[in-house]
Amino acid sequence: MHPVTAARDRSAVSYALAAPHMxxxxxxxxxxxLTSRLLETAARMGIVGFARFISGAxxxxxxxxxxxxxxxxxxxxxxxxxxxxxxxxLPPQCRALTRPVAARDYWEKGRVRPYLAKHVFGALLIDRxxxxxxxxxxxxxxxxxxxxxxxxxxxxxGRSTDGELQEFKSGLYYCAKxxxxxxxxxxHIDNLNxxxxxxxxxxxxxxxxxxxxxxIWLEAGEPKTAFLSRARESVRRLxxx
Amino acid sequence: xxxxxxxxxxFTTLLMALxxxxxxxxxxxxxxxxxxxxxxxxxxxxxTRAWWMMTAMLAVGFLLETPVVTVVLxxxxxxxxxxxxxxxxxxxxxxxxxLFWVFIVFTPLQFYFVSTGNYEVFTVLIPVYAFLxxxxxxxxxxxxxxxxxxxxxxxxxxxxxVYCLSHAPAMLYLQIPxxxxxxxxxxxxxxxxxxxxxxxxxxxxMGRHLxxxxxxxxxxxxxxxxGLGCAALCGLAFAWASPFDPLQAAVMxxxxxxxxxxxxxxxxxxxxxxxxxxxGTLLAGHAGVLDRIDSICFAAPVFYHxxxxxxxx
Numbered sequence: 001m002h003p004v005t006a007a008r009d010r011s012a013v014s015y016a017l018a019a020p021h022m023x024x025x026x027x028x029x030x031x032x033x034l035t036s037r038l039l040e041t042a043a044r045m046g047i048v049g050f051a052r053f054i055s056g057a058x059x060x061x062x063x064x065x066x067x068x069x070x071x072x073x074x075x076x077x078x079x080x081x082x083x084x085x086x087x088x089x090l091p092p093q094c095r096a097l098t099r100p101v102a103a104r105d106y107w108e109k110g111r112v113r114p115y116l117a118k119h120v121f122g123a124l125l126i127d128r129x130x131x132x133x134x135x136x137x138x139x140x141x142x143x144x145x146x147x148x149x150x151x152x153x154x155x156x157x158g159r160s161t162d163g164e165l166q167e168f169k170s171g172l173y174y175c176a177k178x179x180x181x182x183x184x185x186x187x188h189i190d191n192l193n194x195x196x197x198x199x200x201x202x203x204x205x206x207x208x209x210x211x212x213x214x215x216i217w218l219e220a221g222e223p224k225t226a227f228l229s230r231a232r233e234s235v236r237r238l239x240x241x
Numbered sequence: 242x243x244x245x246x247x248x249x250x251x252f253t254t255l256l257m258a259l260x261x262x263x264x265x266x267x268x269x270x271x272x273x274x275x276x277x278x279x280x281x282x283x284x285x286x287x288x289t290r291a292w293w294m295m296t297a298m299l300a301v302g303f304l305l306e307t308p309v310v311t312v313v314l315x316x317x318x319x320x321x322x323x324x325x326x327x328x329x330x331x332x333x334x335x336x337x338x339x340l341f342w343v344f345i346v347f348t349p350l351q352f353y354f355v356s357t358g359n360y361e362v363f364t365v366l367i368p369v370y371a372f373l374x375x376x377x378x379x380x381x382x383x384x385x386x387x388x389x390x391x392x393x394x395x396x397x398x399x400x401x402x403v404y405c406l407s408h409a410p411a412m413l414y415l416q417i418p419x420x421x422x423x424x425x426x427x428x429x430x431x432x433x434x435x436x437x438x439x440x441x442x443x444x445x446x447m448g449r450h451l452x453x454x455x456x457x458x459x460x461x462x463x464x465x466x467x468g469l470g471c472a473a474l475c476g477l478a479f480a481w482a483s484p485f486d487p488l489q490a491a492v493m494x495x496x497x498x499x500x501x502x503x504x505x506x507x508x509x510x511x512x513x514x515x516x517x518x519x520x521g522t523l524l525a526g527h528a529g530v531l532d533r534i535d536s537i538c539f540a541a542p543v544f545y546h547x548x549x550x551x552x553x554x
Contacts, residue, residue, distance in 0.1 A: 056324055197334045204340045205320075207328040 040119045047120055048095075051088035055081060055195055056207035059089040062241055063214035064185060066091045070150055071183045071215070073098070074172055076165050076235055077154035078193035080106065081203065086152050086187055087121050089210050099124050100152040101141060124151065138174045145179075152187075155231065159198055165236050168228040176218035176227065183215040184231065188238035211238040248303070251427045251482040255296055258431070262289045262438075285441075291533035292434050299430070303423045308413035309356050311426075315410040316352035321530045322402040322538075323348060329515050330394040335384030339375055343395060347371045348403050355407050358414035367404040372396055401507075401538050402531070408541040415545075417552050420484045428483045428490075429497065429544055433536055436472035436498035440505075443467030457509040465502050472498035484552045493547060497540045504539030508532070 051057075075086060083100035090098055104125040107117040117123035124144050126137045141151060155168040176184060191208040216234050218227055266286040269277050298318075302311030327340060347367065354363035376392040412429065413422045444464030452460045476494025480487040508531065 056328075191328060194328075194332070194337075197337055200337050202338075202341050204327075204337060204344055205324060206340075207324050 036119075043116070043120045047084070047116065048088040051081065051084045054203045054205050055085045055192060056205060057085050057089055057192075057210050058207075060209065060211045062211060062238065064212045066094050067183075068093055068097055069183065070145065070147070070179075070181070071098075071185050072150065072172070072175060073152045073185045073187050073212075074155050074231065074235070075152065075187035075189055077156045077159045078189050079159065079196045079198075081192055081196045082154065082189055083123070083152050084121070085192060085208070086189070086210060094150070097148065098150040098152060099144070101126055101137075101154075103128050105129065136174075138171050138178070141171075142175065142178055145182075155228075159193075165232055168232050170224060170228065172231055173218070173224045173227050180218060184217065185215045186213040186231065186234040186238060187211065188213070188235050190239065211241065213238045213241075245421050245424075247482055248421050248424050248427070251424055251431070251479070252300070252303070254479075255427060255431055258434070259289065259293055259296060262292070288437070288533050291530075292430070295430065299423065299426060302413070308410065308422070311413060312352055312356040312410040315406060316349065318530065318534065319352070319403045319406045320344070320348055322406065322534060323398055325529065325531045326398040326402050327395070329511075329517065330398065332391055332395065333384055333386065335382040336379060336391055336395065338382060339378040339395060342374065342378065343371070343399055347374075347399060351403050351407050352410075355411045355414070360414075363407065363411065367399055371399055375399075405538040405542050406534065408545040409537060412541075412545055412548070415549060415553055417484050417548075418554065420552075424482050425484060425548065428479055429541070431479060431482075432472055432475055432494045432497045433501055433540055435475045436468050436494070436501055437536055439471035439475075440464050440468035440498075440502060443471070453506065453510075456506065456513055460502075460506060460509070465499075468502065469495050469498045484548070489551060493544065496547060497544055500540040500543050501536030504535040504537070507539065508535040 073086060075082060083102055087095060087098060087100055099122045102117065102123045102125055104127045107113050107123060107125055117125060124141060126140070141153075145151060153172065155172045156166040157169045158166075160166050172184065175182065188211040189208065190211070191206060194204070194206050195208055196203040213234055216231060222230075262285075266282065266289050269275065269282045270279070270286065273279070295318075298311055298314040301314070302308050323344065327343075332340065351363060351366055354366060375395050376388075379388065379392055379395075409426065409429070412426045415422055415425065417425070441464070443466075444459055444461050447463040447467060448459070448461035450462045451458065452462055452465065473491040473495040476483075476490040476492070476497075477487050479494075480490035483490045483493070485493060
């Protein structure tokens, strides 16, 4: 079974527990036909090729190697293409186990985006407007990860307009606190905001660069603000390497 | 297919020269005790690889007996060079739509018109239509900050990376009587490649007087003149492959060499302005295409038009 399909089954289980607007994917897919599987594979290959071509992205791994163990990739957010490009640049084995966390309001619009989010890269959609205390996004993310998947998150919470890193939201800290075994891998995205700036829908094929840095962990007793600024710095310093 | 012995021999010469360059480059890379700067060796090897690639692009078109393949391959090369150029130069968000037109419309259109051999259209498409479109579209976007600078950089990028480079495959469409145009492009390639090499050798052995110290610490008058002289001799030696008589071939080779040198100098100036060493290090993980085709970009259009004046009836 393809991991994305597995993720869907898992989410079907979690659906019963979570509030309806919180679930990552639709509750059940009744019939998984061969045609739809082939279509998904083709779409996946197409989208990976497209993302790599349009972003002209080169991946740099600095003191970090691609691996299938559980990770949270956290990156600066510059463009709608961010998650897609990072996901596409991972080697296939890692890609199959990695799910981007994305905004529900953007990825549920139209016909193409929901299909891509659900079937092609198994995105974990988070409702930005309707956050409840007892079903926080952090809980949802950790439950969806299980003991198998990795996530791509953007702790700034939104796209920056001037290319500077904003303050990180606290979700990353709570993830690290609840699951101290996860590797937190900083990722820096360079120049992708020029490929697809805010408010544009047609990408211009410039060259961008994605840098993966050495993983960080939450230190014992480290305060929230100290950890978040350390995480932010770990992304920022990749720009100058 | 009738065997065209001239084309066969010039192809063989080019392949032998490239093989020699590859062997020397690899030998220098392995034998570090010779004390040659590894960065320079690496640069040399990258350049050789680029020449292999371009020869392959030409060979495919030649063997399939259709210039269209070569045009398409050069189109991709242009596209990549333009990506590097625009990535390097600062544009603003308001230029996004303009850039989209430049990449998605003008670049393919230019190579399309080259492939139809439509001289009247492909020589004016960019200098007239694109050059008027770009400032107008930027003005339409309503952001006047550094307006002239932004229009000029996009125009320069389109000019150098697309318009100039497209003249190399356009040579295949020159209607020269009793002549296979692939040979003209091969002649051009051989002279450009050797002239690049001679410039380098002359600079290393005799270089004293810098041409523009603020722009390049390696470009010297001795390198320029030495390279020019050697290139002219090469032109003379390969005159049999060209449509020119020996004197014309020598002058043409000199022109190619001089223009190629200007191309290198211009690219150095742009890089200095943007504060990068070479286009390869602009964004890590990318090979710099522009670094290796700078001499072709400048030499191709001039060589194209000179050939047209001289031998096209």
